[in-house]
Amino acid sequence: xxxxxxxxxxxxxxxxxxxxxxxxxxxxxxxxxxxxxxxxxxxxxxxxxxxxxxxxxxxxxxxxxxxxxxxxxxxxxxxxxxxxxxxxxxxxxxxxxxxxxxxxxxxxxxxxxxxxxxxxxxxxxxxxxxxxxxxxxxxxxxxxxxxxxxxxxxxxxxxxxxxxxxxxxxxxxxxxxxxxxxxxxxxxxxxxxxxxxxxxxxxxxxxxxxxxxxxxxxxxxxxxxxxxxxxxxxxxxxxxxxxxxxxxxxxxxxxxxxxxxxxxxxxxxxxxxxxxxxxxxxxxxxxxxxxxxxxxxxxxxxxxxxxxxxxxxxxxxxxxxxxxxxxxxxxxxxxxxxxxxxxxxxxxxxxxxxxxxxxxxxxxxxxxxxxxxxxxxxxxxxxxxxxxxxxxxxxxxxxxxxxxxxxxxxxxxxxxxxxxxxxxxxxxxxxxxxxxxxxxxxxxxxxxxxxxxxxxxxxxxxxxxxxxxxxxxxxxxxxxxxxxxxxxxxxxxxxxxxxxxxxxxxxxxxxxxxxxxxxxxxx
Amino acid sequence: xxxxxxxxxxxxxxxxxxxxxxxxxxxxxxxxxxxxxxxxxxxxxxxxxxxxxxxxxxxxxxxxxxxxxxxxxxxxxxxxxxxxxxxxxxxxxxxxxxxxxxxxxxxxxxxxxxxxxxxxxxxxxxxxxxxxxxxxxxxxxxxxxxxxxxxxxxxxxxxxxxxxxxxxxx
Ligand code: SF4
Numbered sequence: 185x186x187x188x189x190x191x192x193x194x195x196x197x198x199x200x201x202x203x204x205x206x207x208x209x210x211x212x213x214x215x216x217x218x219x220x221x222x223x224x225x226x227x228x229x230x231x232x233x234x235x236x237x238x239x240x241x242x243x244x245x246x247x248x249x250x251x252x253x254x255x256x257x258x259x260x261x262x263x264x265x266x267x268x269x270x271x272x273x274x275x276x277x278x279x280x281x282x283x284x285x286x287x288x289x290x291x292x293x294x295x296x297x298x299x300x301x302x303x304x305x306x307x308x309x310x311x312x313x314x315x316x317x318x319x320x321x322x323x324x325x326x327x328x329x330x331x332x333x334x335x336x337x338x339x340x341x342x343x344x345x346x347x348x349x350x351x352x353x354x355x356x357x358x359x360x361x362x363x364x365x366x367x368x369x370x371x372x373x374x375x376x377x378x379x380x381x382x383x384x385x386x387x388x389x390x391x392x393x394x395x396x397x398x399x400x401x402x403x404x405x406x407x408x409x410x411x412x413x414x415x416x417x418x419x420x421x422x423x424x425x426x427x428x429x430x431x432x433x434x435x436x437x438x439x440x441x442x443x444x445x446x447x448x449x450x451x452x453x454x455x456x457x458x459x460x461x462x463x464x465x466x467x468x469x470x471x472x473x474x475x476x477x478x479x480x481x482x483x484x485x486x487x488x489x490x491x492x493x494x495x496x497x498x499x500x501x502x503x504x505x506x507x508x509x510x511x512x513x514x515x516x517x518x519x520x521x522x523x524x525x526x527x528x529x530x531x532x533x534x535x536x537x538x539x540x541x542x543x544x545x546x547x548x549x550x551x552x553x554x555x556x557x558x559x560x561x562x563x564x565x566x567x568x569x570x571x572x573x574x575x576x577x578x579x580x581x582x583x584x585x586x587x588x589x590x591x592x593x594x595x596x597x598x599x600x601x602x603x604x605x606x607x608x609x610x611x612x613x614x615x616x617x618x619x620x621x622x623x624x625x626x627x628x629x630x631x632x633x634x635x636x637x638x639x640x641x642x643x644x645x646x647x648x649x650x651x652x653x654x655x656x657x658x659x660x661x662x663x664x665x666x667x668x669x670x671x672x673x674x675x676x677x678x679x680x681x682x683x684x685x686x687x688x689x690x691x692x693x694x695x696x697x698x699x700x701x702x703x704x705x706x707x
Numbered sequence: 708x709x710x711x712x713x714x715x716x717x718x719x720x721x722x723x724x725x726x727x728x729x730x731x732x733x734x735x736x737x738x739x740x741x742x743x744x745x746x747x748x749x750x751x752x753x754x755x756x757x758x759x760x761x762x763x764x765x766x767x768x769x770x771x772x773x774x775x776x777x778x779x780x781x782x783x784x785x786x787x788x789x790x791x792x793x794x795x796x797x798x799x800x801x802x803x804x805x806x807x808x809x810x811x812x813x814x815x816x817x818x819x820x821x822x823x824x825x826x827x828x829x830x831x832x833x834x835x836x837x838x839x840x841x842x843x844x845x846x847x848x849x850x851x852x853x854x855x856x857x858x859x860x861x862x863x864x865x866x867x868x869x870x871x872x873x874x875x876x877x
Contacts, residue, residue: 412764
């Protein structure tokens with residue numbers, strides 16, 4: 185039984201083709217007309233699906249025009265609906281009427297690919313800045329990415345609130361701390377936030393275009409640098425998409441080691457975040473304690489795997505490092521100490537009333553809104569949505585290691601912190617299980633090269649949430665398109681909603697509790 | 708409260724004199740750095756960090772030099788929120804086209820004499836992102852750079868070491 189396919193079949197009638205080039209074959213993709221593309225989204229909305237991603241690919245090298253793709257999700261199911269637009273009539277019907285995250289996905293498609301979402305209410309450039317030439321569409325094949333672009337005059341119009349006592353606060357792009365750049369525009373009355381508008385794109389490095397000039401193998405290095413704090417999950421998602429296309433059978437041991445790395449990355453980042461959240465509530469004690477625990481993990485990583493963040497340890501076909509029994513012992517000992525200290529710190533967090541005062545009922549993202557923006561990951565789980573690729577689309581060993589997913593409904597800063605607390609404990613349990621039952625065997629296999637026009641899809645639960653990769657092989661067998669969707673691409677929308685009605689001084693705290701990636705969003 | 712105090716006492720001082728796994732250089736670095744900072748900056752070196760396009764990997768390690776184990780404050784190094792108070796800019800990332808203007812402005816807001824240190828392979832050479840329509844490449848293509856700290860990302864020890872170079876060699 186498939187909820188999404190059942191919902192869409194009556195709408196499409198016989199008016200569709202199945203996309204046979206997509207891997208894995210368990211994921212269905214239909215190619216439909218442009219009208220049906222819009223109708224399908226209505227049916228998906230009715231079926232309570234979420235819009236996981238929307239993107240375009242320049243398929244002129246295959247003698248086609250642009251391919252526009254919408255990926256829907258319902259529980260464990262993904263369904264991709266594709267439509268095509270010719271080069272001289274580059275538009276498609278906007279999905280914004282049915283899905284909020286389409287606002288940004290489509291602005292991005294419009295800005296970087298030059299395909300117009302007809303009916304989109306706000307076509308200001310996104311990621312593309314006002315000083316780019318208007319016809320600079322870097323994701324098109326005809327665009328020469330190696331040349332610098334001239335600066336032109338342009339203006340970005342922010343949303344403005346007017347009225348007595350309303351004033352505006354611009355923040356960024358260079359922020360006060362050691363963090364990534366982005367711009368926030370507040371409209372406020374007194375201390376209360378009336379509106380927050382994010383302006384992102386400052387760290388746009390041209391990553392998606394860059395993929396197209398790399399070999400498949402080099403691609404995994406670049407994927408590991410889409411968002412440096414999530415290097416494992418991104419390179420894993422990239423490799424899994426590629427491996428489905430080439431039919432590569434990753435050795436079991438390598439799959440388990442990948443999960444080990446993924447869970448270690450999750451713990452290290454959650455520890456850092458918990459410290460930083462408390463620090464923004466003026467509780468520096470926790471920052472130092474948590475960053476000490478984090479440092480212990482990074483050092484173990486360095487000792488065992490040769491890199492503090494384990495960058496480039498996941499490659500197409502497997503992993504580059506193994507673990508011996510001594511290494512296992514080291515990790516078990518490290519985790520034993522870590523958990524003991526962590527539990528003590530959590531009690532301190534829980535009992536501190538002045539901290540509680542700051543984190544409870546602050547920055548609430550109510551479950552309905554979280555659903556509307558199609559939130560993923562920690563943000564979703566703190567707002568009542570039970571979403572986790574590890575349980576819903578489990579790849580080995582997650583199909584054998586049981587994962588308990590914490591879900592809270594209060595949607596406030598505390599909920600986002602507490603989901604992390606529970607996940608640290610759960611990940612420690614998972615790592616112990618992995619080390620107990622780690623299968624023997626090799627750690628990598630030959631990955632091979634995909635055939636022309638094949639495409640591959642993967643979804644991996646990184647520490648922030650679901651990461652999606654979609655790869656397409658060109659006619660020459662190289663990378664024609666690599667679409668990377670970091671959780672931040674949707675969750676940034678949640679921050680705008682969560683801060684409404686809060687006071688300006690609580691913004692850093694709210695922001696820290698989301699801790700979304702700028703680099704992963706800007707690409 | 709009592710739990711907090713207990714935890715603090717139990718933890719003790721974890722700052723390492725000799726970060727292990729790193730050659731003896733770092734202790735030397737620490738001592739030299741302290742001396743240089745005392746001499747040149749009257750005991751305090753104030754740094755403004757600017758992410759000009761990084762993947763955030765370098766930022767994590769710059770954060771780490773503030774953790775109790777590396778504890779950069781003991782050398783008189785601290786990070787400031789405003790470039791106007793800064794002696795040094797620590798710049799990461801390939802400079803993106805979209806950050807170029809902001810980086811210029813930050814540089815111009817920093818009072819002279821100022822040191823600029825490029826951090827990470829990307830800051831030093833453009834790294835894996837290279838030069839393109841969106842990425843200008845190394846930091847020195849946009850502002851003058853005094854010292855380079857390569858690595859992807861450089862370890863906290865390497866970052867501390869690199870800061871010494873900038874301070875000690877000028
Ligand atoms: S040097 Fe490495 S860690 Fe630093 S910004 Fe570049 S890719 Fe990221």
